[in-house]
Amino acid sequence: MALDHHATDRSGHGAPLRIGILTSGGDAQGMNAAVRAVVRTAISRGAEVYAIYEGYQGMIDGGDRIRRFGWEDVGSILNKGGTTIGTFRSKEFRERSGRLRAARNLLLLGIDRIVVIGGDGSLSGLDLFRAEWPGLLAELVENGEIAPQIAEAHPTLMIAGLVGSIDNDLVGTDMTIGADSALHRIVDAIDALASTAASHQRSFVVEVMGRHCGYLALMSAIAGGCDYVLIPEHPPADGWEDRMCAELRRGRAAGRRDSIVIVAEGARDRAGNPITSEYVRQVIERELDEDTRVTILGHVQRGGVPSAFDRWASTWLGYTAAEELLAATPDSEANVIGIRGNRMSAIPLVEAVRQTREVAACIERADYEEAMALRGSSFTEMTKIFRELAEPSRVDASDCAKRIAIVHAGGLAPGMNTAARAAVRLGISRGHTMLGVRNGFHGLRDGEIEEMDWGTVEGWTADGGAELGVRRSVPKLDWLYSISRSLEEHRVDALLVIGGWNAYESAHLLYSERERYPSFTIPTVCVPASIDNNLPGSELSIGCDTALNVLVEAIDRLKLSGSATKRAFVVETMGRYCGYLALMSGLAGGAERVYLHEDGVQITDLVRDIAWLRESFAAGRRLFLAVRNENASENYTTDFMARLLREEGGDLFDVRQAVIGHIQQGGSPTPFDRLFATRLTSHAINLLGDELAAGTSKGYYVGLMGSKVGASPIAHMMEHMDKEFRRPLDQWWLALRDVSKAVAGEAH
Structure with a gap:
């Protein structure tokens, strides 16, 4: 809800x-x-905001623990871990x-709208506070602690909840605040452990949070790319120890030098007995006679710079919560604001908390099927x-298996190796022979095709780049005959194409x-892998998160x-x-201005921005960040913008430009890109398998739309x-332009 100037008391x-x-x-x-x-x-909507320090305890203590916040009070906290206003289990x-x-x-401060960021316990306490509010007001008036006029002006407590939980345990939302960053910490640790484990040919048992x-x-x-995992919602069947050790033994026989088993802190067996990381270590040492170490990651998972x-996403959640509260009436429902399929969703608070707690209850009564269903x-x-x-089901393909070729094309995207690994291993497990095409469609033309087995893709999960090679070239018409002969x-x-728009x-x-x-005329499926995130049929592409x-990270360093x-x-992206x-x-880095080709850049925009910038620096601003899409404007280049600011800024501020360049395509893929690549590729292999089984040859491109992975026909792609x-x-992401403007100060 956009308010004209001031959000006023109703x-x-x-x-x-x-x-x-x-x-x-x-x-x-x-x-x-x-x-x-x-x-x-x-x-920016004309309301006042009060930060309550130390959680609910600060609300009880009052005084300087409830402070009015201005714009600059939150000016340098975007990249900080934890919570600068403190938290407390009161x-x-x-x-x-x-x-x-x-x-x-x-009430003494005239506050009757509250945003609480916390877990299910914090949110249930918030709902109870809301329900009791009329009775609390009546008691305060009766005791003479507040005037009747104050109670009349604030008859209802209006609330909005945001879920801050690294466990990602709230039913009804895809991701909670902190879960992605925690996953970064864990996967970084696993990658580091894998190298030392391989050096010593050793096994590691890693315990992570998640009761x-x-x-x-x-x-x-x-x-x-770990070997085994134990989680609370889906305990392993009896005899899991033997199966786990058999898989670890098979990996060693195939030449793998490291083994890693992940254990959630709340893992249990089918009888409800805890499975501890120490017990898993003992089993591996006893059965495999192998040096095994335990690493308990602990609170490091909560710490560090947010992803x-x-x-x-947290900025979008906060923006939505503020907008909802400013538009709230005494009859408004109490909601948790969550993320469902790259969209903000208002979830009834009571139901969300009830279902979340029901998962734990299901685990306690050994109803694991229902616990999994609640997880989604x-x-x-x-x-x-x-x-x-x-x-x-198998690690070797049969002689009569159908042959699926994997080819990369377009620009390099982190996660291509992860996708290829998943394709090879899931394809073999599902009964296919998997082929790798070297160097994109050039290689397909020239017959650079080789069979890939289970061990070929060992260690590819965390690797950046593309082991099969990638070329941007789209086949020329005179290539088609050679490609046809090569396929024959x-x-x-069947053909699995992983890449960007050229692919x-x-x-x-x-x-x-x-x-x-x-x-x-063979089944063909395209999997989106492009840092540009510009492909049809998918709201995200493999590589864009990395x-x-x-x-x-580059913006953080520049600002420092x-x-x-x-x-x-x-900064040019x-x-x-x-x-x-x-x-x-720009949104995640705290940019004051973002310039996009979708919006275009006009000279009037630049003149207005320069006037605002001069006034802002004259008033005490110390830092300004503009982020520009590389093709935002043909004439108003990054260099032009920097020179213009330098000329108009005079002695008020220095100007620097930074073209981040191809490091955006490099490095190890993030956890999201690894998971996304695996999920999309699994769906693609299933599609190809269905087509081969049916004797048909349809073409598709797969992707994530909302919360679901789906497929669209290639025939209608254009x-x-x-x-x-x-x-x-x-x-879909263009909707976040309003969020960016609200938090950057364009309307301030």
């Missing part, structure tokens, strides 16, 4: 609306981003007397995928030429380099004509693209 007193915000329970990376967004969104708030004091302190939720354990096991996702379809899907990778000679039955164009070309070249994290002076930065990286890195600018006609 009691008719004309005072601005006042919002309180607190963080409660365990800390989680990204809480600060959410606090910042709530504060700045509310201020015992006093569990008592009515404590809640009575809290209500009094809020009633196996999200971190399961996803880190997949993203880390790019935990910055932009994607959690169940990833559990099955990991089980197949850890305990495959190597008896290719999609290539697949579409082969599909269009089926009448002339019968060998092209590129975004690289950008945000300018902290000792007054400086303006103009990749992305061609798609502004995804620019907008999201209908969904702006071919001139090589981007989808519909881009």
Whole structure:
């Protein structure tokens, strides 16, 4: 809801609306981003915001623990872990007397709207506080602690909850604040342990957080390429020790030098007995006679700099919570704001907490099927995928197996190796022979095709680059005959194309030429892998999360380099004509301005921005950040913008420009890109398998739309693209432009 100028009290007193915000329970990376967004969104709408320090305890204590926040009070917290306003597990708030004091302190400041960032316990306490509010007011008036007029002006407590939990345990939302960053910490540790384990030919048992939720354990096991995982919701069948050791033994026989088993702290067996990391270590040492070490990651999972996702998503959550509270009425429902399929979703608070606690209850009564159902379809899907990778139905293809060729094309994207590994291993497990094509469609033309076995892709999960090689070239018409012959000679039955827009164009070309070249009439599936995130049929592409994290880390360092002076930065991102990286890195990096090709750049925009910038630095600003998509404007280049700022800034500030460049394509893929690559590739292999089994030869491109992975026919691909600018006609992330403006100060 956009308010014209001032968000005013609906009691008719004309005072601005006042919002309180607190963080409660365990800390989680990204809480600060959410606090910042709530504060700045509310201020930009004319409301007042009060930060409540030390959680609910600060509300009870009052005084200087409830402080009015201005714009700059949250000016440097976006990249900080933990919560700068503190958190506390308040015992006093569990008592009515404590809640009575809290209500009094809020009312004396005119606060009747609260955003709470915390776990299910914090949110259930918030709902109880809301329900008791009328009775608390009546008691305060009766005791003479507040005037009747104050109670009349604030008859209802309006609330919004945000879930800060690294466990990602709230039912009804895809991701909670902090879970992605925690996954980064765990996977970084696994990658580090893998190298030392391989050096000594040693096994490691890694214990991660998750008393009633196996999200971190399961996803880190997949993203880390681990051998076995134990989670609370899905205990292993009896005899799991023998199966686990058999898989570890098979890996050693195949030449693998390291073994890693992930154990969630709440793991148990089918009888409900805890499975400890120490017990797993003893089993491995006893059965395999192998040196085995335990690593308990502990609270390091909560710490550190928040990931790019935990910055932009938490900012969006905070913005949405503030907007909802400013538009709230006494009849408004109490909601938790969550993320469902890259969209904000208001979830009834009571139901969300009830279902979340029901998972723990299901585990206690050994109803594991219901516990898995409550976790959702994607959690169940990833559990099955990991089980197949850890305990495959086969590791060698039969002589009569159908032959699926993997080819990369387009620009390099981190996660291509992860996708190829998943394709090879899942393909073999599902009964296919897997072939690798070297050097893209050049290699397909020249017959650079080789059979790949289980061991070929060992260690590819964490590797950046593309071991098969990648070329940007789209096949020329005079290549088609050679490609056709190559497919025939190597008896290719299906084609899996992993890459960017050039890969999609290539697949579409082969599909269009089926009448002339019968060998092209084979099942074909495209998997999106592009840091530009500009492909049809998928809201995200493999590689774009890694590129975004690289950008945000670079921006953090740039801002730090300018902290000792007054400086303006103009940063250029990749992305061609798609502004995804620019907008999201600007949002996650705290940019004041973002320039996109989708919006265009006008000289009037630049003149207005320069006038604002001069005034802002004259008033005390020390740092300014503009992020520009590389093709935002043909004439208003990054260099032009930097020179313009330098000329107009005079002695007020220095100006530096930074073209981040190809490091955005490099490095080890993030946990999200590894998981996403595995999930999309599993779906693609299933599609190809279905086509081969049915004797049909349809072509598809797969992707994530909302929360679900789906497929679209290649025949209609061009209908969904702006071919001139090589981007989808519909881009969901453009909705975040309003969020960026609200927190950057454009309306401030």
